[in-house]
Amino acid sequence: MKEGKKRNKPAASGVITLACALALGAGAGWLGAWAADRVDFSPLLLAGTLVLAAAGMMGQIILHEAGHLLGGLATGYAFVSFRVGSWMLLKRDGRLHLGRYTLPGTGGQCLMAPPPWKEDGFPALLYNLSGPLANLLAAAGCGAAAWLCREKAPLAALLLGVWALVGAYLGLLNGIPMKIQGMPNDGYNALRLRRDxxxxxxxxxxxxxxxxxxxxxxxxxxxxxxxxxxxxxxxxxxxxxxxxxxxxxxxxxxxxxxxxxxxxxxxxxxxxxxxxxxxxxxxxxxxxxxxxxxxxxxxxxxxxxxxxxxxxxxxxxxxxxxxxxxxxxxxxxxxxxxxxxxxxxxxxxxxxxxxxxxxxxxxxxxxxxxxxxxxxxx
Structure with a gap:
């Protein structure tokens, strides 16, 4: 290939994100086809199922941030703010307040006051990784529940399966060390903090x-x-x-x-x-x-x-x-x-x-x- 004709290689984060999104879509499509053979979907039931499936994304975002909250509290952090979408609950002067804040590229954020800085640093590993871990644990639980009720309650199995896929998607996307739009994810933070x-x-x-x-x-x-x-x-x-x-x-x-x-x-x-x-x-x-x-x-x-x-x-x-x-x-x-x-x-x-x-x-x-x-x- 002549010099100047080289193609830019796609960023690893883009490839990983695309692969996770394709896996999520393929899994959801397979579950939908599986459920269609077992459930008589009326228009109203289908609409309700889609709404509940979409709610799983919001639930997993909340669970992700709650994981950070619990990981922080367990290692000496104090609550500062908890955001889902553009709505934020923050603590000021010992009282909780409701506010609005938007950060492109994020669905939520849990920010906490760190323990005092010491010569050897401060505990940061659990605070960073507890969010993705919460998603992956929830995905495993939803997946196991979907398997157990697949015969007697196929509609419930469909929803649980979709929620499991969403949890795995968010867990992997935040846990695999990478930068998304230049923003370091939880896994990237955890990796860098151990070395630098x-x-x-x-x-x-x-x-x-x-x-x-x-x-x-x-x-x-x-x-x-x-x-x-x-x-x-x-x-x-x-x-x-x-x-x-x-x-x-x-x-x-x-x-x-x-x-x-x-x-x-x-x-x-x-x-x-x-x-x-x-x-x-x-x-x-x-x-x-x-x-x-x-x-x-x-x-x-x-x-x-x-x-x-x-x-x-x-x-x-x-x-x-x-x-x-x-x-x-x-x-x-x-x-x-x-x-x-x-x-x-x-x-x-x-x-x-x-x-x-x-x-x-x-x-x-x-x-x-x-x-x-x-x-x-x-």
Whole structure:
């Protein structure tokens, strides 16, 4: 093959994900055909069966996050938040609150406050692996139950079989070490944490910083050493890069926008970033360019389909809403700018992290002042 004609090899994570999805589909199809020979499906019964089968996915997501919760509690963690879809239950000031939060590529998330950091690290293996293990154990239980009732209750066997397949799918997808859209899964975290103290510290720092933000602290109030890694490790993998993104966000919180813009550029050039972090930084990069007078910066950035989809999915994130409003305002689209400004205020009112809200409001005031100064000079 001539040089320049080589085809890119598919990512291992893509191959594994596709194989798991095909196995899930094939298994569900076989179970459906098996049940059709034994159950007289009316339209109403078929619809109900499909709804219950789909509910199994949500049940397995909840079970996965509950596994992380139990694994964390068993090793000295404290509850911080539990999210399914966009609904999140979080603990602040000793009370439970209901909030909304979306993270593309995830169906749920259980975040906990880690035990204190010690010289030899902190317990992280069970917390990471208990989610996939919960799915695989549930899959085994559902599969065994389906086998036992296959003759007397074929409809129940069908549902149990589908739930077993879904559990196995989620367990394997989260347990086999890999990065999905650049985001490390539970198995990847567990593998890296055994080998790399900087990665272990990175996971601890992310959990500790999230705990502080949930309690309403601004990043500038969080201890500075939480944003440093052993050996001053760089953003060489998504775990370490996440701490560098937190360091960038801390600069924003402190109003050090020139330094933040420089770090944003550096991370986009050299960091091994999860897709969500890369997209968020790309939007911020466009925002800084907009503030410096490049009126089309956000509009040009949103021509990228991935970035446009991310901005739409994360429209309830105050930082993303700020960029969307600034882009519309710079384009002179008054109607769209009013719509985006209203969306920004709604996002700020409902966002579950008060400290982050204050940082975004501060950034909004900085941007408006820069715009006023530019207009006065003109």
């Amino acid at each position: 103290k900087a990665s272990l510290r990175a996971v601890w720092a992310q959990l500790a910083i999230n705990m502080a933000q949930t309690q309403g602290l601004r990043l500038g109030e969080v201890p500075e050493d939480w944003f440093s890694l052993p050996g001053d490790a760089g953003p060489t993998d998504p775990l370490k890069s996440a701490v560098w993104v937190c360091r960038y966000s801390r600069l924003l919180d402190q109003g050090r926008y020139q330094e933040a813009a420089a770090l944003c550029d550096t991370l986009l050039k050299t960091g091994d970033l999860a897709l969500a972090h890369r997209c968020a930084l790309q939007l911020d990069q466009a925002f800084f360019r907009l503030a410096d007078g490049e009126k089309d910066a956000v509009a040009k950035a949103l021509q990228d389909r991935t970035l446009k989809a991310f901005a739409r999915q994360m429209k309830n994130n105050p930082g993303v809403a700020l960029v969307r409003w600034a882009g519309a305002e710079a384009q002179g689209d008054a109607a769209q700018a009013r719509k985006e400004r209203k969306a920004l205020e709604t996002a700020l009112a409902s966002w579950p992290y008060p400290g982050e809200n204050e940082a975004v409001r501060q950034q909004l005031r900085w941007y408006e002042e820069k715009r006023r100064c530019a207009q006065n000079k003109a």
